[in-house]
Amino acid sequence: MGGVGDQAVAVVGAGCRLPDGIADLDGLWAALDGGPKAGGQVPGGFSQETHGFDAAYFGMSPDEAVRLDPRHHLLLELAVEALDDAGIDPARLAASDTGVFAGLGGPRAVWPVTAAEVVSRHFDLRGPGAEVDRGCSSSLVALARACHGLVSGDSRVVLAGGVFLSLGQAQVHDGPGEADQHPLHGAMLVLKRLGDALADRDRIHGVLAGWGSGGLGPDLLRQVYERARVDPGDLAYLEAHGTGAPAEWQALGHALAEPRENPLPVRPDPGRLGAASGVVAVLKALLALRHRGIPASPHAEPPDPGVDFEGLRLAPVAAAIPAAKGFVGVNSAAAGGGAHVIVAPAPADLGRPVRQRGPLPVVVSARSEQALAEAARRMAARLVAAAQEEFYDLAYTSCARRGRHPHRRVVLADGPQEAAERLTLGRPAAGDGRVVFVYGEAGEWPGMGADLQARDRAFRSAVERADTALAPHLGWSVAGRLAAPGEWGSDEAWPLRFAVQVGMTGMLAARGITAGATTAHGTGAVAAAWAAGELTLEEAARAVAEPGGAARVVAGPGGGPDGVAGFELFALIGPCTRGPLARPATVVATMDPHRDGVRAVDEAVAELITAGADADWNAFFPRPGRVADLPAYPWRRRRHQAGISVPPARRMLQNVTPAALYAGGVS
Structure with a gap:
């Protein structure tokens, strides 16, 4: 220059x-x-x-x-x-x-x-x-x-x-x-x-x-x-x-x-x-x-x-x-x-817009519920006025270039209009952003995972890796069986459930959510041990395929979500029951037989981030976006006097004296 x-x-x-x-x-x-x-x-x-x-x-x-x-x-x-x-x-x-x-x-x-x-x-x-x-x-x-x-x-x-x-x-x-x-x-x-x-x-x-x-x-x-x-x-x-x-x-x-x-x-x-x-x-x-x-x-x-x-x-x-x-x-x-x-003048912007690949998160946060409601309203107005080509930068700025406050609203969307429409109710964020992945042993339904395998690249890729590890032991393809309609046979249920759990773990990772810890119910211990890095995928596949394999695998601490001390966020990976909880916790299901599979996962990710989960933004934004204009923070101002605070009121201030200002009558 x-x-x-x-x-x-x-x-x-x-x-x-x-x-x-x-x-x-x-x-x-x-x-x-x-x-x-x-x-x-x-x-x-x-x-x-x-x-x-x-x-x-x-x-x-x-x-x-x-x-x-x-x-x-x-x-x-x-x-x-x-x-x-x-x-x-x-x-x-x-x-x-x-x-x-x-x-x-x-x-x-x-x-x-x-x-x-x-x-x-x-x-x-x-x-x-x-x-x-x-x-x-x-x-x-x-x-x-x-x-x-x-x-x-x-x-x-x-x-x-x-x-x-x-x-x-x-x-x-x-x-x-x-x-x-x-x-x-x-x-x-x-x-x-x-x-x-x-x-x-x-x-x-x-x-x-x-x-x-x-x-x-x-x-x-x-x-x-x-x-x-x-x-x-x-x-x-x-x-x-x-x-x-x-x-x-x-x-x-x-x-x-x-x-x-x-x-x-x-x-x-x-x-x-x-x-x-x-x-x-x-x-x-x-x-x-x-x-x-x-x-x-x-x-x-x-x-x-x-x-x-x-x-x-x-x-x-x-x-x-x-x-x-x-x-x-x-x-x-x-x-x-x-x-x-x-x-x-500013140097010329030589950066090129980044091509969007899949849905992106938009994060709105504030220090109180009242401020959050106004912040979400302002963000929705900003999104409605935005062009599609702005969305990557807007989402990137909201996630990676702004501070996060305790009260949040998060949505995953393909464009600014959808994001504006889908901003959900907020909640106070957890103090600990680590997520416990919970792997269960029941709850499957006919056709479970078929839509995810057909429509989501990350899920399909993870299932194919599980298929490669399981096929030598099973003699049949879990990937092929997931794509077929009908109920699962009793000898198919565990391998197919394991494949879905591996696929869901990969799908969440592609959306920036990884396990801070794992725990399990019953045979879900094998998938939990694999996700925790205690077993390779091949070792986990052998445990699934061999009789009594689950008995040789130790579940995560406590055997259930209630036994993981210090954690506040739990994600149910694949078919899994919530189970009783002895203390308050945020438990998010990733699959639901009555909902669109991809939409359910996206909403689960949004709910986890809203609740304070630590997300890897690089999963959504492989290349940094440009800093975009976002609405300013919605201050909740009050007039302060010694010991009290009251909402602001319309007042004419041109005749206020310095003594009154510094005495605390006006701030």
């Missing part, structure tokens, strides 16, 4: 909470592009009535929640949303060198912990961090520090952003409209070194090619571009916000506009989003490069009479124009210093 050095940083995730209900990048672009304001019409948008905090999600009591700065509340939620957008399970970052850098602005108060410490402690992040308070340049300074830490090798992943608490009104869209009443605004980015992001197959929103912070004179600005190997003549435009002092514009003009053949388009912004202004400006730049257009600035006219824009070769953007070049400069100036960041 021309002009981007080896030390470039990739933006792989983003979360935002902005005026007018803007809660994602699509909503922000709709506002910038002059479309309808966001709010409830944006998928995942937050209501302007919502002014609470989902303390339960973060494992906090009301007393703990009220002891935190309201800005800390928002940073925690933005961190979750940004990591979800990046396709990074937060649990995988625990105890890692991940860093946190945050700019905070608003009423000053003394808190026992910084914003960076709050986020780091919750996610158990061990990397460097800092809280920056430099007025409207706070978040861009934090971002520059985060980039420096990444390229220095201090961290592999960094969270960087900013939050502003306003006691007045704020506005982000570029057209007329009422200002937003919500006092908290912010944005968060997830960053990696570009090389790491490409190696991890992350979705890349854009690239930060260069950065610098301090006194933003012409010399520092030139150094930023020289280090990044970016020619100022390649700037599409400049996002500039700050105090608006003539010296700031003069530095930008002399360093960046004078070397150009044509005037440099600039979007001036007085920084009304305070400490969040810088990182929000980066989001605007990323979107402008993605959509190849420069949105008009509502602050371009009338121009500041104290600045000679024409003489400085700066051209305020009063009307939207196409973006012909490949870089955007983001400048943030404030008393005490500022920052400058060069934003480049």
